[in-house]
Amino acid sequence: SQDIRMAEMVQKARAKQPGLIVVDRAVPGVHQNYLTPEQHIPEEGLPYPWETCMTMAGSWSYTPNDQYKPTNELIEKLVDIVSKGGNFLLNIGPGPDGTLAPDAYDRMKGIGDWIKVNGEAIYGTRTHTSFNDGDNVRYTRSKDNKTLYVFLFNFPKEDVVLTKAMLSKNAKISMLGCGKNLKWKTTGQGVSISLPAEMEASEKHVWVLKISQ
Numbered sequence: 254s255q256d257i258r259m260a261e262m263v264q265k266a267r268a269k270q271p272g273l274i275v276v277d278r279a280v281p282g283v284h285q286n287y288l289t290p291e292q293h294i295p296e297e298g299l300p301y302p303w304e305t306c307m308t309m310a311g312s313w314s315y316t317p318n319d320q321y322k323p324t325n326e327l328i329e330k331l332v333d334i335v336s337k338g339g340n341f342l343l344n345i346g347p348g349p350d351g352t353l354a355p356d357a358y359d360r361m362k363g364i365g366d367w368i369k370v371n372g373e374a375i376y377g378t379r380t381h382t383s384f385n386d387g388d389n390v391r392y393t394r395s396k397d398n399k400t401l402y403v404f405l406f407n408f409p410k411e412d413v414v415l416t417k418a419m420l421s422k423n424a425k426i427s428m429l430g431c432g433k434n435l436k437w438k439t440t441g442q443g444v445s446i447s448l449p450a451e452m453e454a455s456e457k458h459v460w461v462l463k464i465s466q
Contacts, residue, residue, distance in 0.1 A: 255427035259284055274302070289342070294330065298337030298384065305334050306342045308361060315346040321356040324363035328458045331364070336376050336384040352415045361460070370430040371461045374402035383417040392417065403462040408453040413462075414442040421466050428452055429461040 259277060263284055267273050274286040286466070287302035294305050309327065310319035322330075334341045345357045368375065374393055381392035381401065389406040390413075401418060426435045426446055437446045446462065453460075 258308075294334055294337070295337065296337060298380070303338075304340040304342050306344065308344045308346075309357060310346070310354075312346055312348065313346060315348050319346075319354065321354070321360055324360050325458045327360060327364060328367050329406055331375070332391050332406075335378065336380065336393055336404070338380045338384075347364075367456075367458055371459070374404070374429065374461045375461070378402065381417070386415055386417045387443070390415070395435055399466050401464040401466070403464065405460040405462070408456075408460055409448060413446045413448060414440070414443050415446070420443050420444055420464065423466075425465045427463050427465075428455065429463055430455050435462070 260283075263273075263275050265330045266275075276287055276289055277284040278289075279323070287304060288299065289304050289306045290299075291306045292308065295303070304365045307330070310316070311323045312319055331341050335442075345353055345361075347353055377396060378393035379396060379398075381394050383392065385391055386403075391404040391406075394400065395402075403413075403415065405413065420437070420439070424437075426437050427433060428435065428448070431452055435448060436448055437444055439445075
């Protein structure tokens with residue numbers, strides 16, 4: 254029942270930035286360029302542009318003593334969303350004085366530290382032929398399709414076996430943040446990769462393998 258003159262706003266905005274995309278809060282029509290699942294990650298992604306909107310804590314606005322999601326959970330959600338072709342909008346509600354809760358700063362630092370090491374597997378990447386390999390493995394790939402990224406939610410106690418990755422015989426595998434080439438082989442189950450136990454200490458959250466074809 255509220256006429257916010259959406260068409261006029263969009264016309265003026267696109268005069269400044271022609272490639273601007275718009276979301277009209279799930280209102281079907283010319284200004285619904287993408288959809289925004291709220292507090293929800295689609296099971297297998299969506300067949301059109303989308304962005305999960307989610308709170309870092311429990312509420313969209315400031316709530317005293319709100320409970321914040323752990324850093325590890327937030328990073329896993331980011332990886333899950335990107336592997337399915339989506340964007341992640343993460344909300345934080347500032348307090349009355351404009352500052353954020355200490356937990357919010359802690360979470361942002363943790364995510365930022367992880368991105369500094371593993372950002373190339375997130376930014377500018379595309380979906381793989383399959384976004385996952387079981388519950389604890391996710392994939393993305395580079396735009397030129399020459400690099401495959403494998404996200405491990407848990408550090409494996411045994412060799413990693415990938416069933417959704419086709420590797421050339423000259424492929425090289427390393428872990429972001431380590432740089433050392435890893436040993437791998439093709440088996441009847443898929444691609445088996447050996448990860449030295451000491452590599453677990455290189456990361457606190459999600460470990461990322463880089464496969465260069």
